[in-house]
Amino acid sequence: MSRVLITGATGLVGGILLRMLQNDPxxxxxxxxxxxPLHAGAGIFNPHDPQLTDALAQVTDPVDIVFCCLGTTRREAGSKEAFVLADYTLVVDTALTGLRQGARHMLVVSAMGASLNSPFFYNRVKGKMExxxxxxxxxxxxxxxxxxxIGERKKRRVNESLFAPLFRLLPGDWKSIEARDVASAxxxxxxxPMAEQxxxxxxxxxxxxxxx
Structure with missing residues (x-):
């Protein structure tokens, strides 16, 4: 039996993953x-605070596995600084919380093209996080x-709405993916079983x- 920490549970992938975790023996x-606050039912410890770091500080019980599904866009965040907070700082804070509580495995949602050397700000931040x-x-x-x-968000993202039909037709890694598939994976x-580090x-x- 495993004890789990998850951040991003109000988002697209994280919300699906949370429900899967609830039903996993x-x-x-x-x-x-x-x-x-979540409305996810009994059995979930849900410290909540507008400052997510303060909510993370309330996690004091041991943890085995960490899932981080935090992620936004620069448009949604409103500024470069706010985007870095959401997609870098809070992800790192999640990891540090897990390590502090004894976790041995972290799983994180990044993005295709993540690289410190990317010409795109979004991908550079993801690369720095990795x-x-x-x-x-x-x-x-x-x-x-x-x-x-692909999935039903509470708040639609304009680019996803516009380009999702096109990306469904692309081959290989470029093809769009269902959020449920990411959560399941x-x-x-x-x-x-343990593979590479x-x-x-x-x-x-x-x-x-x-x-x-």
Whole structure:
């Protein structure tokens, strides 16, 4: 039985993953710190604070596995600084909380094209996040790099609405992916036998692991 920490549970992938975790008999406890309260039913420890770091500080029980599904866009965040807070700082804070509570495996949603050397700000921030988590020395780190996500968001993203039909037709890793497949792949990977210390899953690999 595993004790789980999850951040991003109010988002597209995180919300689906949270429901999967609730129904998984291998999970004995779930801590899901959020900015606003969840309505996810009994059995979930949900410290909430507009400052997510303060909510994370309330996680004091041992944890085995960490899932981080935090993510936004620069447009939604409103500024470069706010985007870095959401997609870098709070992800690192999640990881540090997990390490402090004894977690051995972290799984994080990044993005296709994440790279410190990318010409695009979004991908550079994702690349910096990946590098920082890798340098933390996790016994096991899984990085998911999905293509454009498909799913029902509470708040629509304009670019996803416009380009989703096109990305459904693209081949390989460029093809858009269902948020449910990303969540399923992360859950399946979390309970799979130990592999490499750091595993990077492309969009195609995520789709395959979702069906394992």
């Amino acid at each position: 291998r999970v004995s406890a779930i801590a899901a710190p959020t900015r606003r 590098q920082t988590l890798t340098e933390q020395g996790w016994p096991r780190l899984t990085i998911a790099r999905p293509a454009m996500l 992360m859950l399946n990977t979390a309970f799979s 750091v595993t990077i899953l492309s969009s195609s690999e995520l789709r395959q692991r979702a069906n394992d």
